[in-house]
Amino acid sequence: MSHVAYQERGDVAVEADYVVVGTGAGGAAAAVVLARSGASVIMVEAGPWREPHDYAHSTYGAMRDMMDDWGSTFTMGRALWPVVQARLVGGTTVINSAICVRTPLDIFEEWQRDHGVGGPGFAERIWRFQDQLEDELCVAETAPESMGRSNQLALKGDAAAGFDGHVIKRYAKGCLGSGQCLQGCRSMRKQSTNLNYVPEVLRRGGQLLSCAPADRIVFEGTRAVGVSGRFIHPQTRSKGARFTARARKGVFIAASVTHSPVLLRRSGLTHAAVGAGFRAHPGTGVFGVYDEPVDQNFGVTQGWASTRFREDGGLKLETLSIPMEMAISRLAGGGRAFMERIVGYRHLAMWVHALRARSVGSVRAGFGGKPIVRYSFDEYDMARFRAGMVRVAELHFAAGATAVLPGIQGLPYSLGPGELDVIANGPLDPRRYVAILSHLFGGCMMGADVTRSVCDARGRVHGRQGLYVADASLMPNNIGINPQHTIMALAMLVAEDALAER
Ligand SMILES: Cc1cc2nc3c(=O)[nH]c(=O)nc-3n(C[C@H](O)[C@H](O)[C@H](O)COP(=O)(O)OP(=O)(O)OC[C@H]3O[C@@H](n4cnc5c(N)ncnc54)[C@H](O)[C@@H]3O)c2cc1C
Numbered sequence: 001m002s003h004v005a006y007q008e009r010g011d012v013a014v015e016a017d018y019v020v021v022g023t024g025a026g027g028a029a030a031a032v033v034l035a036r037s038g039a040s041v042i043m044v045e046a047g048p049w050r051e052p053h054d055y056a057h058s059t060y061g062a063m064r065d066m067m068d069d070w071g072s073t074f075t076m077g078r079a080l081w082p083v084v085q086a087r088l089v090g091g092t093t094v095i096n097s098a099i100c101v102r103t104p105l106d107i108f109e110e111w112q113r114d115h116g117v118g119g120p121g122f123a124e125r126i127w128r129f130q131d132q133l134e135d136e137l138c139v140a141e142t143a144p145e146s147m148g149r150s151n152q153l154a155l156k157g158d159a160a161a162g163f164d165g166h167v168i169k170r171y172a173k174g175c176l177g178s179g180q181c182l183q184g185c186r187s188m189r190k191q192s193t194n195l196n197y198v199p200e201v202l203r204r205g206g207q208l209l210s211c212a213p214a215d216r217i218v219f220e221g222t223r224a225v226g227v228s229g230r231f232i233h234p235q236t237r238s239k240g241a242r243f244t245a246r247a248r249k250g251v252f253i254a255a256s257v258t259h260s261p262v263l264l265r266r267s268g269l270t271h272a273a274v275g276a277g278f279r280a281h282p283g284t285g286v287f288g289v290y291d292e293p294v295d296q297n298f299g300v301t302q303g304w305a306s307t308r309f310r311e312d313g314g315l316k317l318e319t320l321s322i323p324m325e326m327a328i329s330r331l332a333g334g335g336r337a338f339m340e341r342i343v344g345y346r347h348l349a350m351w352v353h354a355l356r357a358r359s360v361g362s363v364r365a366g367f368g369g370k371p372i373v374r375y376s377f378d379e380y381d382m383a384r385f386r387a388g389m390v391r392v393a394e395l396h397f398a399a400g401a402t403a404v405l406p407g408i409q410g411l412p413y414s415l416g417p418g419e420l421d422v423i424a425n426g427p428l429d430p431r432r433y434v435a436i437l438s439h440l441f442g443g444c445m446m447g448a449d450v451t452r453s454v455c456d457a458r459g460r461v462h463g464r465q466g467l468y469v470a471d472a473s474l475m476p477n478n479i480g481i482n483p484q485h486t487i488m489a490l491a492m493l494v495a496e497d498a499l500a501e502r
């Protein structure tokens, strides 16, 4: 059988040329390159297979069915900020906004200058894979009819404020603008990897073990020869049968920034660099209040962005429509006043910024193997984070908002156009801000210095044979752009180079 889901008893043992752990952005991209070469591939995925018609409508349902540990991973530091990742076939591509951004040249220059990876021809190879991905995953600019009012207002504000923004390109085919990307696209317009590369690997004779978190990498001497673990029931979370997936030629780890380093450590790779270099784009939103209804839940989830402040300020500004129940969690108060604020939901537009933070953290295994992310913001990052909120508020006022709701603890609930200095002089304590970390980097960083890195530029784990990393954990810096396109192209490059070794 090509897909083996949860098994209560009866050990499962399978074998192929390659085993790929994780089916998200990196894992699925690596697996499809391997399968297209004619190699046999087993994909081992911690989460379940979910059919799009079965995706939850609500945020609560998405957290229950799709998120890693119900979305309960938080940064351990000065502030407890959620670290959001998915756990199902397709990984975080199922719950993301499908924004596609090509890797800029300065990233390759930084990788080479600071980490000794890359060099002549490297950027061109990544860009070639990105051409291929754009073609295969139907990347296109959001069509005007899918934009919705929130994105149109951002375009208007941008024209007035001069933020040099643009309509976002996404991996979506005929997006209907239903604003449901974060709960999974039930109409299958978003090109998450569970709809394309994972089924293609299966069609090419590959196998999938789902509900199957790999617990250990199996070694013979220093050569990786497979992975093992126990099935986990997708609802009860109870443990089932054992599984072993053996690899004749290589094992690819693509279990995400939080899980890949933990899996390596559990498997005996206790080198200090494993789990080091955790970086992120902490982001937060500011609501704009408009006289006319915005109805942010109609229109594409994210349709407008500006990178004008990427170099100077490390900021990316974007629209982000969020479901009503998530919006309500940002509306403070109680009783009648709170009910009135909820009624006002139709008049709110949520726009966000994501910061290219310089702060660095780490990932380690906690109780029961759950990743512990230690991460705190320094004052420099906090000041830029706060400045990003001012930019978002400026954009709202330029678009005609009558007020903004900054959501900063201790500050007024609502601010008018002349009151932006209240945010600009706001607190520098991260605990007063609501933020999430959704773009993550590092943990198994690539680099030339074996004391500071886990892998080389071809994803090969130092000191081991047949073991590769092919996900966001490879990235040695914070790239300051939406990362999926870079992760997928990097994973394809790692897979292509592994095939060339044979
Ligand atoms: C809400 C949200 C919106 C986003 N929007 C965008 C966007 O619009 N554009 C963009 O470029 N980026 C976006 N991102 C980020 C992007 O989705 C991620 O950076 C990317 O998916 C990471 O790829 P990955 O392969 O490293 O990990 P993932 O895609 O998370 O895949 C990891 C996979 O490994 C599995 N796994 C974990 N542990 C194990 C184990 N032990 N054994 C087996 N399997 C395991 C997981 O279940 C998961 O399926 C968004 C992220 C979030 C959270």
Ligand code: SF4
Residues within 6 Å of the ligand: 172, 175, 176, 177, 178, 179, 180, 181, 182, 184, 185, 186, 187, 188, 189, 190, 299, 300, 301
């Ligand atoms: S906005 Fe709606 S239709 Fe478009 S990709 Fe997202 S969930 Fe799918």
